[in-house]
Amino acid sequence: MRKIILFIVYGENQTYYDGAKFSYLTLLNWFTENDDIEFVVLTEKPEEFSNYPLKIFSINERQKNEWSLNNNYHFRIKNRGLAYIMDKLDLHNLDKIIYFDTDTYFNKSTSDLFSLINKNQALLYLNEGLIYNRSRFEVYIKHLEGQKIRVNNEFYELSKSSSIWGSLMIGLMPNMRPSLDWADKLLLELYKRVPAHTIEEFSLCESLKRKYLVVEGKKYVSLYSTSRKKEFCSKALNSFFKNYASFPIEKQVILAQKVKMKRPIHIVLNQRFKSLFKKNV
DSSP states (O other), rough: EEEEEEEOOOOOOOHHHHHHHHHHHHHHHOOOOOGGGEEEEEEEEEEGGGTTTEEEEOHHHHHHHTTTTTTOOOHHHHHHHHHHHHHHHTTOOOOEEEETTTEEEEEEEEEEEGOOOBBBEEEEEEEEEGGOOOGGGHHHHHHTTTTTEEEETEEEOOTTTTTEEEEEEEEEGGGHHHHEEEEEEEEHHHHHHHHOHHHHHHHHHHHTTTEEEEEOGGGGEEEEHHHHEEEEEHHHHHHHHHHHHSSSSSHHHHHHOOOOOOOOHHHHHHHHHHHHHHOOO
8 A cells, every 4th residue: 555645836936935845844753654555746936845755746837727716816836737647647456645735734643544545535724614604705605696607517506415524634545536526526616606716625525515424624734824924934934944944854843843833922022013003095
């Protein structure tokens, strides 16, 4: 059985590339050689990862434009990139793959994550709740309620059990590969109808739930997804790789565990003050 961890990195923002490398280093701290994990990166800039023992696949301009709908919805790259890598790796029945966003890092053992994935059970980051129970998802009700959307030879319809699961983490087995294509076809239909940036993860969880149980892996992961956290962490990552990128990987792994990714209270307050000041100007 192969165990694979995947990162997908594209664009010009250096924080995404630094984030993927940092995520990889913090993961290495919690795995041993006996775990036999394969680390894979699909990226627009392979040179960013040339000093790391990762299996590297390139995204070319044609793929990026096609997958992102000509740069109109770049979140689709996650689905298409994951499907592409599953095909390229020629996975067998018992293999497992976990995708992580680049703004993740790890400060506890993640060895149990792969055990959460089986042929009848997929892994996603977090259950964000039922569409009909959360006001912030009202856009889906407004634009989809009562509609029947044709996907392949069946119809999809929003239901009271429809929900959104965060896709910062996606854990699958090869038998689930067709669900990525079904999710993508649903995504393309929703893109025409629903003015929301979350249709990628909504489509994926709705597709997976048709055939599989879905469980969450939130407790195993730390992240810095908000703009203020990213502002702080991008500086920390830039400093880390500026100082230590030339160090042996074993040393980078040790040093990565010492990086403070949580904002001190004075930074939090200062960011809030600046935000309030901008609103009042």
